[in-house]
Amino acid sequence: MIDFANVCDAVAATAAKSTKIERLAGYLNSLERDDLVAASRFLSGAPLARKDDRRLAIGGRTILNAARHVWAFDDAALGRAYRDSGDLGEALGALFGEPPVPSLFAERLTAASLAALLDEIASVAGRAAAKKREFVCERILRACRVNREAVYAVKILTGDLRIGLREGLVLDAIAAAFGREPQSVRRAAMAAGDVGAVAVAARDDRLSSIEIRYAAPIGFMLASPIAFGSSYRELAAGTWLVEDKYDGIRAQAHKCGDRVRLFSRTFSDAGRAFPEIVSALAAQRGDFILDGEIVARREGRALPFRYLQPRLQRVDPSEELRSEVPVAFVAFDALAVGSSFLIDRPLGERRAQLAAALEPLGALELAPWQALEPDAPPERVHELFEAARLRGNEGLVLKRTDAPYVPGRRGKWWLKLKRELSTLDCVVVAVEWGHGKRAKVLSDYTFAVRRSAESDELLTIGKAYTGLTDVEIATLTRWFEAHKIAAGRHGFAVEPAIVVEIAFDVIQKSDLHLSGFALRFPRIVRLRPDKPAGEIDTLERVEEIYAEMLAREGVAR
Ligand code: AMP
Numbered sequence: 001m002i003d004f005a006n007v008c009d010a011v012a013a014t015a016a017k018s019t020k021i022e023r024l025a026g027y028l029n030s031l032e033r034d035d036l037v038a039a040s041r042f043l044s045g046a047p048l049a050r051k052d053d054r055r056l057a058i059g060g061r062t063i064l065n066a067a068r069h070v071w072a073f074d075d076a077a078l079g080r081a082y083r084d085s086g087d088l089g090e091a092l093g094a095l096f097g098e099p100p101v102p103s104l105f106a107e108r109l110t111a112a113s114l115a116a117l118l119d120e121i122a123s124v125a126g127r128a129a130a131k132k133r134e135f136v137c138e139r140i141l142r143a144c145r146v147n148r149e150a151v152y153a154v155k156i157l158t159g160d161l162r163i164g165l166r167e168g169l170v171l172d173a174i175a176a177a178f179g180r181e182p183q184s185v186r187r188a189a190m191a192a193g194d195v196g197a198v199a200v201a202a203r204d205d206r207l208s209s210i211e212i213r214y215a216a217p218i219g220f221m222l223a224s225p226i227a228f229g230s231s232y233r234e235l236a237a238g239t240w241l242v243e244d245k246y247d248g249i250r251a252q253a254h255k256c257g258d259r260v261r262l263f264s265r266t267f268s269d270a271g272r273a274f275p276e277i278v279s280a281l282a283a284q285r286g287d288f289i290l291d292g293e294i295v296a297r298r299e300g301r302a303l304p305f306r307y308l309q310p311r312l313q314r315v316d317p318s319e320e321l322r323s324e325v326p327v328a329f330v331a332f333d334a335l336a337v338g339s340s341f342l343i344d345r346p347l348g349e350r351r352a353q354l355a356a357a358l359e360p361l362g363a364l365e366l367a368p369w370q371a372l373e374p375d376a377p378p379e380r381v382h383e384l385f386e387a388a389r390l391r392g393n394e395g396l397v398l399k400r401t402d403a404p405y406v407p408g409r410r411g412k413w414w415l416k417l418k419r420e421l422s423t424l425d426c427v428v429v430a431v432e433w434g435h436g437k438r439a440k441v442l443s444d445y446t447f448a449v450r451r452s453a454e455s456d457e458l459l460t461i462g463k464a465y466t467g468l469t470d471v472e473i474a475t476l477t478r479w480f481e482a483h484k485i486a487a488g489r490h491g492f493a494v495e496p497a498i499v500v501e502i503a504f505d506v507i508q509k510s511d512l513h514l515s516g517f518a519l520r521f522p523r524i525v526r527l528r529p530d531k532p533a534g535e536i537d538t539l540e541r542v543e544e545i546y547a548e549m550l551a552r553e554g555v556a557r
Contacts, residue, residue: 109144
């Protein structure tokens with residue numbers, strides 16, 4: 001694993017894509033078959049193949065316990081090392097003690113031998129499983145001869161190399177290593193669900209014979225948000241179709257013979273929580289891989305996501321729960337039908353294949369769509385939007401009819417149009433001078449939520465730079481200067497009285513702010529002069545939105 005560690009360090013040290021690919025290609029080309037399989041998987045961040053149903057189920061605690069046995073260190077040293085890097089692999093690498101004296105029987109870590117040990121970890125079951133995993137983990141760490149090897153062994157165990165490498169780059173490197181077309185390597189990887197197998201097929205010039213591996217999840221294609229507005233320049237090129245944006249759980253359905261699998265966006269199994277969807281899929285003729293959304297439905301109308309939550313928390317739901325929250329899988333794309341792998345076919349063709357392959361029955365539906373006329377005015381888009389909302393859906397997804405299915409990518413082929421559903425009302429607690437054009441105004445606001453309805457303790461949750469008009473910013477600058485309470489490095493704390501409504505993409509746990517949460521892409525939607533600071537949102541509301549978001553992504557994990 002020393003060569004693996006060296007190549008990873010070299011990849012991390014350069015931002016140039018071409019250099020990364022060149023270094024990786026040279027390394028992959030030098031490997032024997034089993035090492036090639038394992039190293040390709042590790043590089044793409046997967047300790048096991050994507051098609052493998054098993055999980056490593058190894059947490060930081062197990063790794064730490066094992067590491068303590070091997071390199072005896074105390075918690076203070078670990079704390080310091082972790083704070084320096086924020087990465088468990090780097091932290092443990094820094095604590096790497098003297099390597100054991102090599103003996104004739106000492107294990108040596110190669111990509112293939114590490115893969116075999118990971119396989120042992122993934123196969124552990126039954127009583128004392130945690131202890132057995134820890135033991136194998138200890139064997140892995142003991143086999144490390146130099147600290148960089150240990151760093152990467154730990155990173156592989158945690159499933160994240162953090163060296164600026166995406167699977168796409170690894171596939172390009174495989175193509176470069178064996179002189180194949182990047183497109184055919186990518187396609188084969190999608191079909192096979194295992195970068196390792198694809199690397200060997202590329203080496204042996206067998207890419208075209210790779211078969212669709214049903215029951216191995218494929219990355220989901222994602223949509224980019226567009227702003228609800230008075231014009232839609234994004235739609236100027238190409239022809240588009242419009243679907244409702246369902247407020248449910250994204251899922252990929254695989255049916256091959258009598259085998260049915262339903263995967264969530266995190267590739268976890270969603271089938272056991274939704275048996276009626278699985279049986280509706282099983283009743284279909286033919287084999288396919290479909291993309292769609294699981295929605296809660298009552299009397300033909302979509303129910304908001306929160307209705308799905310009780311279903312998510314239950315595997316094998318009771319009859320009662322099933323009739324209380326009826327669900328359906330609404331299919332909107334076909335990735336494979338029979339032996340045809342469709343991801344590089346245009347959407348128009350995939351939709352036609354979908355309609356031909358699927359017989360809507362029971363809990364299985366075909367997503368209705370409409371063609372958007374070329375140069376359709378914004379009023380037409382809004383009309384479709386309102387109609388979708390009346391059906392209980394969140395908004396629209398607009399898709400270019402000539403688009404391929406691009407797994408794992410948020411591109412401009414699919415656009416989502418919605419109005420923010422959950423925003424937070426927060427109070428501004430500190431302000432800073434802006435930059436450039438805004439250097440003379442206080443345009444950067446730190447805002448907070450209340451600890452609870454009873455307590456008026458304010459807990460910061462984020463900082464936003466944009467969203468208000470120049471006039472609003474100028475007026476507020478005067479107000480903030482008059483209501484300064486304490487000076488800071490770049491700005492100052494202000495009386496908490498200005499309430500702003502904040503939209504955001506995601507809530508994350510974070511030590512950065514007092515609330516313990518941070519918002520991704522926070523933006524000020526509007527000022528709320530109508531709302532007193534005593535009535536802003538609370539930490540509890542933040543936790544609620546966070547839990548809802550996790551449930552939506554995690555599906556029966
Ligand atoms: P958002 O959750 O707002 O980031 O929106 C992206 C999600 O919209 C996707 O991951 C899907 O789960 C969901 N979605 C709902 N309806 C559709 C649709 N018709 N086509 C594609 N994605 C959809």
